[in-house]
Structure formats: C-alpha cells, structure tokens
Amino acid sequence: xxxNLTHSYMKILVIDDDEAALKFIxxxxxxxxxxxxxxxxxxxxxxxxxxxxxxxxxxxxxIMPEQEGIEIIRKIKSDHPHIKxxxxxxxxKMSPESYLHLAYAMGADATLKKPFGYRELLNVxxxx
Numbered sequence: 377x378x379x380n381l382t383h384s385y386m387k388i389l390v391i392d393d394d395e396a397a398l399k400f401i402x403x404x405x406x407x408x409x410x411x412x413x414x415x416x417x418x419x420x421x422x423x424x425x426x427x428x429x430x431x432x433x434x435x436x437x438x439i440m441p442e443q444e445g446i447e448i449i450r451k452i453k454s455d456h457p458h459i460k461x462x463x464x465x466x467x468x469k470m471s472p473e474s475y476l477h478l479a480y481a482m483g484a485d486a487t488l489k490k491p492f493g494y495r496e497l498l499n500v501x502x503x504x
Contacts (some may be wrong), residue, residue, distance in 0.1 A: 387411040392437040438465040453483035466490030
C-alpha cells in the first residue's frame with residue numbers, strides 16, 4: 377500500500393524557530409504524503425491552529441525565543457486536547473532529556489531528541 381494514501385488526510389503543524397530544522401521536518405513529512413503547516417513561533421502557531429481546526433498533530437521545539445515550547449504544549453493541550461504533540465529538543469541550559477521529560481509532564485504524547493533522522497520521525501508519528 378502506498379504510504380502517501382494513508383497520510384494525506386493527516387494535517388501536521390511544525391513549530392520551530394530554526395529555519396533549517398523547520399525545512400528538514402517539512403520536507404520529510406511532505407515527501408511521505410503528510411499535509412504540513414509550519415510556524416516559526418507560538419503566536420503564528422496559534423493563528424494557524426485557529427484557521428485549521430483539522431490539525432491532528434503538532435511537532436514543537438521546546439527551546440524558542442518568543443514563547444517556550446513547554447508553554448505552547450500546555451496551551452495546545454488545554455485548548456485542543458485532541459491534538460497529539462511531539463516535543464523536540466536539542467537541549468539548551470539543560471540536557472535535551474531534561475527538557476523532554478518536562479514536555480511529557482506538560483502533556484506531550486511523544487518526544488524526539490535533536491538531531492533525529494527521517495525514520496525516527498516517521499516512527500514516532502506512526503505510533504501516536
């Protein structure tokens with residue numbers, strides 16, 4: 377079965393302030409047939425969520441300047457409890473694992489430590 381047919385209905389919002397990471401994730405997901413929206417900050421992400429109630433998954437970086445990913449996760453889980461969230465982090469002041477544990481505590485459904493590859497990302501989405 378063509379995996380593109382199974383994913384085309386799923387709309388994913390990717391939030392990351394790193395343009396290279398955003399492009400990398402978008403290209404992987406589009407190549408695999410997902411419908412992808414991108415935002416470089418929380419404000420833009422919430423605008424897109426308001427305009428796209430059919431978003432089923434959000435992939436959010438934890439470390440961002442305008443609005444921390446942890447706060448974004450908390451707000452999405454509060455306002456849109458049906459949306460699955462994948463938190464991603466390469467670390468910052470703490471190790472990536474510390475941020476990702478915090479993301480789980482705030483409601484993330486899955487986590488990925490940067491850098492991650494094509495297969496890792498698709499496997500996480502498969503099991504949501």
